[in-house]
Amino acid sequence: MINFVSKKFYAFFAACIIVLDQAIKYYVIHCAPHYVIHQFLSIDLVFNRGISWGMLHSESATIFTCVNSAILFVIGSLLVHTIIRLRQQYLIFGEVMVFAGAVSNYIDRYCYAGVVDFISVSYGDWYFPVFNIADIFIVCGVMLMLFLEWRRS
Numbered sequence: 590m591i592n593f594v595s596k597k598f599y600a601f602f603a604a605c606i607i608v609l610d611q612a613i614k615y616y617v618i619h620c621a622p623h624y625v626i627h628q629f630l631s632i633d634l635v636f637n638r639g640i641s642w643g644m645l646h647s648e649s650a651t652i653f654t655c656v657n658s659a660i661l662f663v664i665g666s667l668l669v670h671t672i673i674r675l676r677q678q679y680l681i682f683g684e685v686m687v688f689a690g691a692v693s694n695y696i697d698r699y700c701y702a703g704v705v706d707f708i709s710v711s712y713g714d715w716y717f718p719v720f721n722i723a724d725i726f727i728v729c730g731v732m733l734m735l736f737l738e739w740r741r742s
Contacts, residue, residue: 594680594682596675599675599681599682599685602682602685602689603685603688603689603692604689606685606686606689606690606693606723606726607689607692607693607696609722610689610690610693610721610722610723610726611693611696613721613722614697614705614707614721614722617632617634617705617707618634618701618705622634622707629710629711629712630708630709630710631709631711632707632708632709633707633709633719634705634706634707635706635707635719636697636701636702636703636704636705636706637703637704637706637719638653638656638698638702638703638704639656640656640660641718642718643718653702657695657698660691660695660698661695663691664688664691664692664695667684667687667688667691668688670684671684671685671688679737680737682730682733683729683730683731683732683733683734683735683737684730684734685730686726686727686729686730686733687726687727687730687731687734688730689723689726690723690724690725690726690727690730691723691727693723694721694723694724694727704721704723705721706718706719706720706721706724707719707721708720708721708722
């Protein structure tokens with residue numbers, strides 16, 4: 590419960606995650622939409638209008654707007670949770686990672702009408718859903734939050 594990290598550092602950390610993710614997405618969109626790195630790993634640009642793993646994907650503007658509204662509500666709730674944890678002097682690196690990743694993906698929804706996903710992992714006929722750097726930060730942030738909560742109890 591010791592908070593030795595400043596609010597400015599958390600804000601800088603979040604900004605770095607967002608800038609890194611957006612810069613890589615920009616590069617992929619404009620320079621390398623399809624590129625094989627290894628037989629198991631490639632860059633394959635897709636725009637996800639749904640949520641995780643393409644669930645609720647739809648070309649319908651109404652469904653897209655509803656999904657975006659729900660995501661915005663979740664991001665707002667996460668922000669409130671993060672501020673409360675910060676005021677309670679907890680380390681909030683996990684929360685910041687999840688928040689920054691979610692914000693970066695939301696920026697995509699606004700700018701590109703869908704989340705820019707491009708990391709493709711496969712083995713033979715098996716394909717993992719395409720994801721991006723923000724998704725990695727979200728997953729790592731959730732794992733960090735769970736680990737710190739488990740360690741605290």
